[in-house]
Amino acid sequence: MDTLRRNQYLQAMGVDVWVSRRPAADVDRAGAAAAVEAVAPGAPGVSGGSAARAPAARSAVETAPAVTVAAASAVPSPTEARATADVPTITTWESLRSEVLACTKCPLHGSRTQGVFGVGNRESQWLVVGEAPGAEEDRRGEPFVGRAGHLLDAMLKAIGLSRGRNVYIANVLKSRPPGNRDPKPEEVAACLPYLMRQIELLRPRVMLAVGRIAAQNLLATDAPLGRLRGKVHHFGELNTPLIVTYHPAYLLRTPSDKRKAWEDLKFARSVFQGLNATL
Numbered sequence: 001m002d003t004l005r006r007n008q009y010l011q012a013m014g015v016d017v018w019v020s021r022r023p024a025a026d027v028d029r030a031g032a033a034a035a036v037e038a039v040a041p042g043a044p045g046v047s048g049g050s051a052a053r054a055p056a057a058r059s060a061v062e063t064a065p066a067v068t069v070a071a072a073s074a075v076p077s078p079t080e081a082r083a084t085a086d087v088p089t090i091t092t093w094e095s096l097r098s099e100v101l102a103c104t105k106c107p108l109h110g111s112r113t114q115g116v117f118g119v120g121n122r123e124s125q126w127l128v129v130g131e132a133p134g135a136e137e138d139r140r141g142e143p144f145v146g147r148a149g150h151l152l153d154a155m156l157k158a159i160g161l162s163r164g165r166n167v168y169i170a171n172v173l174k175s176r177p178p179g180n181r182d183p184k185p186e187e188v189a190a191c192l193p194y195l196m197r198q199i200e201l202l203r204p205r206v207m208l209a210v211g212r213i214a215a216q217n218l219l220a221t222d223a224p225l226g227r228l229r230g231k232v233h234h235f236g237e238l239n240t241p242l243i244v245t246y247h248p249a250y251l252l253r254t255p256s257d258k259r260k261a262w263e264d265l266k267f268a269r270s271v272f273q274g275l276n277a278t279l
């Protein structure tokens, strides 16, 4: 990406653009070297990718020294969630969507305007996962709309992604928690199988978890977001690489962290490019 375009994207995200004292080529080389190192098997911060791990989601944080299985026990793992909710084997997007829109598996169905299934290209190699619908999403039936949605779109555009073209966006919860409170564990347990089925249908090459709630539930940990960023986790039986970054609503409240989010996005892009390079 040329410097002018990159700066335009950064400005769209609200990230201040600084001029490096180092020649641009050096900066790019350093970034490329870090990217290669990050996706190399055995490199620091990269989990190994063995399907033999159990449960797979928990093992994804094995390279974070302070993250332990004990710490993860407060949050139901995707496997546990699958066991606690009865989602029949649904093999098509439309039947799964219909199931979600008619779902009454947890009390949130009583307060929502509508279920929010997901949006984007169902052939995408990228999956973005957020927390739950907010008021605007509940009203419009689409994840990440309004100001936070605009910022997410700008963030994705900065790494060449667009919800209308090459990324799919979904939430852990498909119905809005009242007052935008955090999802309850039993709500996540009821709803997560829908996301798991979406992942099975999509089979993304890279996942981006935005925000603490999404990251903790996907990785079955209660580690703080700051300890989950900057690593390649692996999700599910396919060991899909998963990167963690901030939720755009948080970034609207804390714009000083936008630069860290930009680092996360560049990291995610480098992981994706590394995957393609090994094909």
Ligand code: SF4
Pocket (backbone or CB within 6 Å): 100, 103, 104, 105, 106, 107, 108, 109, 115, 173, 174, 175, 176, 187, 190, 191
């Ligand atoms: S949050 Fe999920 S499980 Fe609960 S009613 Fe909505 S779709 Fe069903």
